[in-house]
Amino acid sequence: MDFEHTPEQIALRRAVREFAEAEIAPHVLEWDEGQIFPLEEIRKLGRLGYMGAIFPEELGGAGLGYIEYAIIIEELSRVDGSVGIIVAAHTSLCTNHIYKMGSEEQRHRYIPKLAGGEWLGCWSLTEPEAGSDAAGTRTKAVRDGDCWVLDGAKTFTTNAHYADVCVAMAVTDRAAAQHGITAFVIEKGTPGFRAGKKENKLGLRASATGEVIFENCRLGDQHVVGKLNNGFVDSLKVLDGGRVSIAALSIGMAQGAYDAALRYSKTRHQFGRPISEFQAIQHKLVDMAVDLDAARLLNYRAAWMIDHGQRVTRESSMAKLFASEAAVRIANEAVQIHGGYGFIKDYPVEKFYRDVKLCTIGEGTSEIQRMVIARQLLNS
Numbered sequence: 001m002d003f004e005h006t007p008e009q010i011a012l013r014r015a016v017r018e019f020a021e022a023e024i025a026p027h028v029l030e031w032d033e034g035q036i037f038p039l040e041e042i043r044k045l046g047r048l049g050y051m052g053a054i055f056p057e058e059l060g061g062a063g064l065g066y067i068e069y070a071i072i073i074e075e076l077s078r079v080d081g082s083v084g085i086i087v088a089a090h091t092s093l094c095t096n097h098i099y100k101m102g103s104e105e106q107r108h109r110y111i112p113k114l115a116g117g118e119w120l121g122c123w124s125l126t127e128p129e130a131g132s133d134a135a136g137t138r139t140k141a142v143r144d145g146d147c148w149v150l151d152g153a154k155t156f157t158t159n160a161h162y163a164d165v166c167v168a169m170a171v172t173d174r175a176a177a178q179h180g181i182t183a184f185v186i187e188k189g190t191p192g193f194r195a196g197k198k199e200n201k202l203g204l205r206a207s208a209t210g211e212v213i214f215e216n217c218r219l220g221d222q223h224v225v226g227k228l229n230n231g232f233v234d235s236l237k238v239l240d241g242g243r244v245s246i247a248a249l250s251i252g253m254a255q256g257a258y259d260a261a262l263r264y265s266k267t268r269h270q271f272g273r274p275i276s277e278f279q280a281i282q283h284k285l286v287d288m289a290v291d292l293d294a295a296r297l298l299n300y301r302a303a304w305m306i307d308h309g310q311r312v313t314r315e316s317s318m319a320k321l322f323a324s325e326a327a328v329r330i331a332n333e334a335v336q337i338h339g340g341y342g343f344i345k346d347y348p349v350e351k352f353y354r355d356v357k358l359c360t361i362g363e364g365t366s367e368i369q370r371m372v373i374a375r376q377l378l379n380s
C-alpha cells in the first residue's frame with residue numbers, strides 16, 4: 001500500500017489552492033450574501049482543465065484520475081463549497097453520464113465543450129415526489145412519430161439556471177417501473193425546456209439550485225443517452241462516482257473549518273493564554289483532525305478503486321456517509337472554538353456550518369447511504 005500522494009498530485013493541490021485563494025476567497029462572502037453565481041470563475045476553471053479532470057485528453061479533458069479529481073474538489077471547497085458543488089455536479093454527474101453511457105457522437109458533441117468549461121452541465125434526477133425514491137420519477141417521455149415528447153418537472157437541480165446542457169431522467173415505460181426510465185440530453189434553447197424556480201437556500205448560496213421544466217419538449221433519438229429504459233440503472237452507476245465528489249466536497253469544507261479553528265485557537269486569548277492551551281479545545285481539534293484523516297482515507301480508497309476499474313458502490317457510499325457526517329461535526333466544533341465570533345459572518349466558519357449540511361442530504365441522504373451499504377453487506 002502507498003499512502004503518499006505523487007509529486008504531480010502535490011503540485012496539483014498547490015495550484016488549485018493558489019487559484020482558490022487568489023480568485024475565489026476575496027468574493028466568497030459577497031457571492032454568498034447576494035446568491036451570485038460565479039460564472040466567470042467557472043469559465044477560468046475550465047481553461048485550467050479543472051472542469052474536465054477525469055475525461056481523456058482526446059475529448060478535451062485533463063486525463064487525470066479520481067484521486068486528482070477529489071483533490072480539485074477538496075481545494076475549491078476548502079475556500080467555497082458553492083464552487084465545489086458547481087464543479088462536482090457538472091463533472092461527475094452531467095459530463096460523466098454522457099461519457100460513460102453516451103454514444104461516440106454524443107461524446108464528441110458534448111464532452112470537449114463541457115470539459116473545457118465552455119459549456120456548463122447539470123443533471124436532473126430528483127423530482128418533487130421522487131427524492132430518495134428516485135425510481136418514482138413522473139416526468140414522462142412519450143413516443144410521437146420519430147420524436148420523444150417530454151413533459152414534467154425536476155427539482156433541486158444544481159446549475160439548472162446556468163447550464164448549457166442537461167441530462168434528465170424521464171419515464172419511457174411506466175409499467176416497467178425503474179426499468180422504464182431513460183436518460184435524455186437536452187441543450188439550452190431547446191423549445192419546451194427551461195429552468196424554473198431558483199431556490200433560496202440555507203447554504204451553498206452562490207450555487208444555483210432549482211427546477212428544470214419540460215413542456216411538450218420534442219427530442220429526437222439522438223438525445224437518448226445510453227440504452228432505452230436503462231436510465232435509472234445508469235444513474236445509480238453515475239452516483240457511485242458522484243458520491244466521491246460529495247465526500248471530497250465535505251472534506252474540503254471540513255478542512256477549511258478546521259484550518260480556521262486551529263488558527264483562531266492560537267490567537268484568541270482568554271484567562272491570560274491562547275485558548276489552544278486549554279485541554280478542552282485541544283481535544284476538539286484532535287477529534288476534528290482524526291475525523292478529517294479518516295474521511296480522506298475512505299475517500300481516496302474509493303477514488304483509487306474507480307481509477308483501477310473496480311466497483312465502488314459500498315466504498316463510495318461509506319466515504320460519502322462518513323465524510324459528510326464528519327464534516328457536520330467538524331464545522332459545528334469550529335464554530336464552538338470561535339465562541340460568539342463563530343456566529344458572525346466576519347469569520348468563515350459561520351458559512352462552513354451552513355454549507356456542510358447539504359452533504360448529508362445531496363446524492364442520497366445518510367439514511368439512504370446506510371440502506372445502500374446494508375444491502376451490500378447483507379448480499380456479500
Ligand SMILES: Cc1cc2nc3c(=O)[nH]c(=O)nc-3n(C[C@H](O)[C@H](O)[C@H](O)COP(=O)(O)OP(=O)(O)OC[C@H]3O[C@@H](n4cnc5c(N)ncnc54)[C@H](O)[C@@H]3O)c2cc1C
Pocket residue numbers: 089123124125126128130131132133155156157158159201204209358361362363364365366367368
Ligand atoms: C442543494 C441541493 C442540490 C441538489 N442537487 C441535485 C442535482 O444536481 N440533481 C438531482 O437530481 N438532485 C439534486 N438534489 C436532490 C437531492 O439528491 C435530494 O434532496 C435527496 O436525494 C433527498 O431527497 P428529498 O429531498 O426528496 O428527501 P426525501 O426523500 O423526501 O427524504 C426525507 C427524509 O426521509 C428519509 N427517508 C426517505 N426514504 C427513506 C427510507 N427508505 N428509509 C429511511 N429514511 C428514509 C430521508 O433520509 C430524509 O431524512 C439536490 C438537493 C439539494 C438540497
